[in-house]
Amino acid sequence: MDTYVNDFLSRLFRVSQNVDSINLAIGQPNFKPPECVLNELKKNIGSYTKYTDVEGLPELRTLIQKKLIIENKIKAEKIIVTNGAIEAIFDTMLTYLNRDSEIILFSPYYGKYTTVPKLFGSKIKKISLNNNNRPDFETLKQSITKKTRMIIVNSPCNPTGVVFSRDEVKQLIEIVEKHDLIVLSDEVYEKYIYDGKEHVSPGQYSDNVITINSFSKTYSLPGLRLGYLAGTPDLVDSILDIHMSNTICSSYASQMAAIRALKLKKDCFDLSSFERRRKLSMNILNDNEIEYIYPEGAFYLYIYVHQDSVLLAQRLLDNKLLVMPSMLFGDVHNAVRISYATDKETLEKGLELLIINMEQRAVDVYHKNH
Amino acid sequence: MDTYVNDFLSRLFRVSQNVDSINLAIGQPNFKPPECVLNELKKNIGSYTKYTDVEGLPELRTLIQKKLIIENKIKAEKIIVTNGAIEAIFDTMLTYLNRDSEIILFSPYYGKYTTVPKLFGSKIKKISLNNNNRPDFETLKQSITKKTRMIIVNSPCNPTGVVFSRDEVKQLIEIVEKHDLIVLSDEVYEKYIYDGKEHVSPGQYSDNVITINSFSKTYSLPGLRLGYLAGTPDLVDSILDIHMSNTICSSYASQMAAIRALKLKKDCFDLSSFERRRKLSMNILNDNEIEYIYPEGAFYLYIYVHQDSVLLAQRLLDNKLLVMPSMLFGDVHNAVRISYATDKETLEKGLELLIINMEQRAVDVYHKNH
Numbered sequence A, B: 001m002d003t004y005v006n007d008f009l010s011r012l013f014r015v016s017q018n019v020d021s022i023n024l025a026i027g028q029p030n031f032k033p034p035e036c037v038l039n040e041l042k043k044n045i046g047s048y049t050k051y052t053d054v055e056g057l058p059e060l061r062t063l064i065q066k067k068l069i070i071e072n073k074i075k076a077e078k079i080i081v082t083n084g085a086i087e088a089i090f091d092t093m094l095t096y097l098n099r100d101s102e103i104i105l106f107s108p109y110y111g112k113y114t115t116v117p118k119l120f121g122s123k124i125k126k127i128s129l130n131n132n133n134r135p136d137f138e139t140l141k142q143s144i145t146k147k148t149r150m151i152i153v154n155s156p157c158n159p160t161g162v163v164f165s166r167d168e169v170k171q172l173i174e175i176v177e178k179h180d181l182i183v184l185s186d187e188v189y190e191k192y193i194y195d196g197k198e199h200v201s202p203g204q205y206s207d208n209v210i211t212i213n214s215f216s217k218t219y220s221l222p223g224l225r226l227g228y229l230a231g232t233p234d235l236v237d238s239i240l241d242i243h244m245s246n247t248i249c250s251s252y253a254s255q256m257a258a259i260r261a262l263k264l265k266k267d268c269f270d271l272s273s274f275e276r277r278r279k280l281s282m283n284i285l286n287d288n289e290i291e292y293i294y295p296e297g298a299f300y301l302y303i304y305v306h307q308d309s310v311l312l313a314q315r316l317l318d319n320k321l322l323v324m325p326s327m328l329f330g331d332v333h334n335a336v337r338i339s340y341a342t343d344k345e346t347l348e349k350g351l352e353l354l355i356i357n358m359e360q361r362a363v364d365v366y367h368k369n370h
Helices: A002-016 A035-047 A058-072 A084-096 A111-120 A137-143 A166-179 A233-246 A252-262 A271-287 A309-318 A344-369 B002-016 B035-047 B058-072 B084-096 B111-120 B137-143 B166-178 B233-246 B252-262 B271-287 B309-318 B344-369
Strands: A078-082 A102-107 A123-128 A148-153 A182-186 A209-214 A227-231 A300-304 A335-339 B078-082 B102-107 B123-128 B148-153 B182-186 B209-214 B227-231 B300-304 B335-339
Touching (some): A002 A309, A035 B035, A058 A078, A058 A252, A078 A084, A078 A233, A084 A182, A084 A233, A102 A111, A111 B233, A137 A166, A148 A166, A166 A182, A233 B084, A233 B111, A252 B252, A271 A300, A271 A344, A309 A344, A335 A344, B002 B309, B035 B252, B058 B078, B058 B227, B058 B252, B078 B084, B078 B233, B084 B148, B084 B182, B084 B209, B084 B227, B084 B233, B102 B111, B123 B137, B137 B166, B148 B166, B166 B182, B209 B233, B227 B233, B271 B300, B271 B344, B309 B335, B309 B344
Parallel strands (some): A102 A123, A102 A148, A182 A209, B102 B123, B148 B182, B182 B209
Antiparallel strands (some): A209 A227, A300 A335, B209 B227
């Protein structure tokens, strides 16, 4: 199965290099990063050639702590700066999981969450959304055993756009504290929230939370490869060992850019432009009576295709349309994820092609059965 | 013990921040990185903000392949660009070790090699140097079992400066091929070789080798956090899974700097300046009849102190002299590593202080016994 995924992704990557491909598989924002951040690098990059402290530059860590207090109401005593949020996730799981532990994921989920559990042979328990497409705390409670060590929360969620409400965060924390579990809270899409909803960090309610974030989505700077994890010394100190043996530290220049970014006085992208494309996509889907999970955040739509989504995604690739089959997000075979972090024209063309191909299959099935 | 190491390293780091500390613990070169590499970044950094291919930029991989053919006689079909050599080492071990496997290290060794084996509970077998301070192939042969999966070779070696001769590389490869083991060859110090000796890459003699290198030591650019691993598709393809889930890709800007670095027509540092400081250090040690392992490469001296080197290193820290106790390189308690990648004055002052403190202890012991 993993080979299968890799083969699909390789092919997807090859097709994406084609100039006339229609890419709705993109996982990075399409706005220009802040000029001042890049200027900072241009001016001083010659000074950023050495190792930094393994935890990250002290000024950067202080700025992250301030950001967490002001924006997330989290008082994080310890910060480790990492090579993107992904390294923070990887290091945290390597530190806290083993072959006897169980990890709980809300499904569908970002596919890379399962790499470390699979490496160790930890048991992975998946909690599907309930009938209202909300996190299912009843099933969560029933899934916890003595071996449960960690719960992953990714709000706003990739691939569904589901955002935990404050009440849901509180319900989660109550369960977590009762069983003394660790929450890994991946908050990289925190700035992408629509309809006036709020981002609520679980870390503001409990010391059992490791909060993870990055500069990729907020500042449109995935190329920096810069993220961080934050929490109490109790939780974070043991992760430092792994981080030091994994990457030592992050790029000095990237850390300097991040310092500049955190000093910006306001958010550096226009959320309304994402809001518009989200509305546009939903309108097209609604007009064609196609089901999807209502996206409260992030920049993805999780669309039910009522057919084998891998076969569909492969057929779409033949037509140079790139979408992600749901298999990549927890083995559910009947949905695709599209990203609307692209221009309006691409989005309209892509959705049209998706819908035609979905219906084509419906017609095929009809013909086969009649 | 790991807490103990961390406490020591934290204290060492704190003392190193002190302006009048004498730092002989440094693991990075002290020459200026090539100007043209930094200029490349200054000019175009605004274009380097997105993700790259997970394996690294195609142009960079092609240049690395050319470098490996020309300089190392290695035809590596597959390259993965990583966050420093350290990520390459980490990813390779995570891919190929498990709790049932055994790994062999030539001792003393770079301390971070043991993190993944300890994480998995893999058995670590240490092969000490023989009486002539050479790799001990007889003991190596006897140490191999059916569970042995990997041998780490680090030539030139951190901390000893030992360099495998061509004959030794051939002996190693014969054993490796006979038992179908994997060699992880960490070659980050390849440019630091003295007395007209040569660097011989094991990868030129066998497909069982994963060759790892970085831009940190060769170009004095550890702040880029850029390295790579190279080998056959058979060996490298499975590592890509882990790399993708660990760091996705390396900093785009760092990769562009590395492209520029690999286009340089000649080595960008003056080896003779390292040679001079190496000779200076050896002369001082010889004059004081202090034993050390003859350093053929790298920029370290492994000095026998004939006393508990942790206690010594801590006493030296009280005097603001930073050295690394041998415990960090495989639990041998009677040596320290010094780095001569520093200026002549610091080196002389540091060695003098080391020698005084070593003798002080000898006098203490004498007084205690008489």
